[in-house]
Amino acid sequence: MSWQRTILRVNLTAGTCTHEPLNMEWAEEYIGQRGLGTKYLSEEVDAAVDPLSEANKLIIATGPLTGTASSTGGRWSAITKGPLTGAIACSNSGGQFGGELKNAGYDMLIFEGRSPSPVYLYLENEKASLVPADHLWGQRIWDVEPAIKDAHNDPLIRIASIGPAGEYGSRYACIVNDLHRAAGRSGVGAVMGSKNLKAIAVRGTAGVTVDDSKAFMAAAQKATKALAESKPRMGLSRHGTLSMMDITNTFGSLPTNNNREVQFAGAEKMGAAAMQSPNENGHTNLITNSACFACTIGCGRMSHIDPQHFSVKDDPRYQTASGGLEYETAYALGSAVGVDDMDAATYAGFLCNDYGMDPISLGGSIAAAMELFDVGAIDETTTGGMKLEFGSAEALCQLTEMIGKGEGFGKDVGMGSKMLCEKYGRPELSMAVKGQEFAAYDGRAMQGMGLAYATSNRGACHLRASPYAHDFGTTEPDEKPQMVKESQDFIAAIDSTGLCLFSKNVGLELEHYTEQIQAACGGSWDVERFTTAGERIWNMEKQFNLAAGLGHGDDTLPKRILEEPAPSGAAKGLVNRLDVMLPEYYKLRGWDQNGVPTADTLSRLGLG
């Protein structure tokens, strides 16, 4: 079986590390990673807790296919109650860390309590210890990783850590692994910081076994072949996700200037072609692509900023190659704030990876701040002298650094757009759901995405449903609820396997997942069991949120998206029709008119 059947429970208050058996009954129902981590959180944490209190827990979870030869089998998730939203937080990351953790012998790590002083967890297969980290506290991530590797004299250690943003409690602080991958959303890094936990360092050589190795290799090869032959996969390998910039801008769903507009005049300077073309100095941003553990897609970008660019001219630290822009970051540090300077956006992205911040929420929060400045709700007195204008690359870079350090106005912006806009009397200017900032799709041209944002259990999110193809086909709302509900269920299942959702986006069918799970884990897995598990996970997350105090009123969208017609593009003149879609969605879910799962639904899913 490709579960390791082992959890490590780390009591940070007592300073103890205890190995426990994995609950296999739960594993059969919730699979792993997102599903199983959420099950443990739901059972062990009162949903009403303060997310930054000792009573919250931070769970790091792999899936049964993490660490195997399955293509894209390197994913892991951080699960907790999110400080940005007050809701369930489940943040997914790639890189090498997840594969290493699983190969060290762990399905899951559960961190509870709070260490009296900063520590990091060091794992070498079954050996686990908490190591003093006072000397690392305050350090940026790009210094922490080499420091830990040097301390243990092992360059192959894989590390997940927080930067200064997580330490001071920015509400969108993230956990960064392998220098430029991240469990990005909802403030999971702030939870880690609240526990005085600086890093998790792991060396894993124990290996991962599967139930039927011959069947597993056949199923894994079948999936790999499907990916190899897929045209969308070829595009993703060649261009990364940045092709999406051309697509949403053409369609009219590229949020621009805090969703005031839906098309961006500077989009061409921020797209895939621009990344691959020399600039006026003959410098090209893109160096090569990069891949996560076991991935045969390689959508990641490695980038280098022009040494003559204002952002790095006097800052050699960032005159280096590191993780470059993907679509979400190019939007958040580009069109959202009106900036069409690719190197400036790349620099701000480097800062996000070094200080440990979610670039999507950071961009959304800076965009909100820029609109507050534009309407006169704040001024240069508030910002410490900074002219916070849409389109200012200099302001973007300066403010990003201030947010990372928690300095001055930066600390305010680091609390997220909802708290920022409420503080300055303009709550309607926060483009967020449940406190989490929008991703790179406007919900007026993409009606299904608007519904997906509104109903996502972790706040506005583009990865919780897959309305893309339908939304690019029509703005009519009729079929969206069914499509959003179905995709939410299968995505919840995929997020629980250890495989990357992008494998589904570029051509795998659900059978590819169930065949691999069956061969790796044993038992009897088909698409119905798989998607029912996903539906079960979705409803369990919803129950956690209801217990945390979120309700029907939180399944909504900002006024701008519901009442201000899109100014251009495919949705010119349209608003999002949540009023039509949401009641139908609740019905399809088997929930009442307030979005509460009925007793019948819970019983059917084994949650009653």
Next chain:
Amino acid sequence: MPLSVKLIGHLLEYLPDGGADFDGRAYPASDDMTVTSLAAKVGLPEDAEFFVMVNGDHVVEDDWKTRCLNPDDEVVFCPPLKGG
């Protein structure tokens, strides 16, 4: 006057050599040219998924066989990429 035709993202992968020789100004409009016939002329196979914008307006799939194209129309074929 030729149409202006753009292929975005992985749609170029359907063409020989990944679309290295694709010329978006090489397609003159004719009286009976529709979105569907243009897609075939460009070399997009029937099973390729895409959406279409003509002069900035979204043309739904139901209209592809009937929407006639005019000289100097700007036609953009986009894949319905799934996000990240």
